[in-house]
Amino acid sequence: MGVIQAINEENPTIIHFSGHGSEDDEIVFQDNQGNAKLVSKEAIVQTMMSTSDDIKLVFFNTCFSYGQAQAVVQHVDAVIGMTTTIGDEAARVFAAQFYSAIGFGLSVKKAFEQGKTALMLEGIPEKDTPELYVKDGLNADELIIVKP
Secondary structure, rough: OOOOHHHHHHOOOOOEEEOEOOOOOEEEEEOOOEEEEOOHHHHHHHHHHHOOOOEEEEEOOOOOOOOHHHOOOOOOOOEEEEEOOOOHHHHHHHHHHHHHHHOOOOOOOOOHHHHHHHHHHOOOOOOOEEEEEEEOOOOOOOOOOOOO
């Protein structure tokens, strides 16, 4: 199933990309034959722009994804991207705490800060790798995705 088809069927509030990214603002997808396929930043931006208006957050849990995040945030409320490479353990720890906090009804900003804190508590020296971007005119402290 393609990304657009999945978004059309599921109408998600959050889209999470997990895997590999390149220094050229590309994300590595897998084609129907299981081969790596590089997808450009422009294609990702167009996908977000042309699909659901209900998408509130896009999470790029991929290396070097800050360029994609900066471009996509023009079309959704908030985006998380990585400033450089991120280790697999750091990616898992950060995401787990971020989503836990979102599930408790905390703001995107508070959840983001808790994700960074979880890295510090685990002794993983990558707390400065995740970066939060918010659409102009919005406040991350007021963005709540799950209303308890």
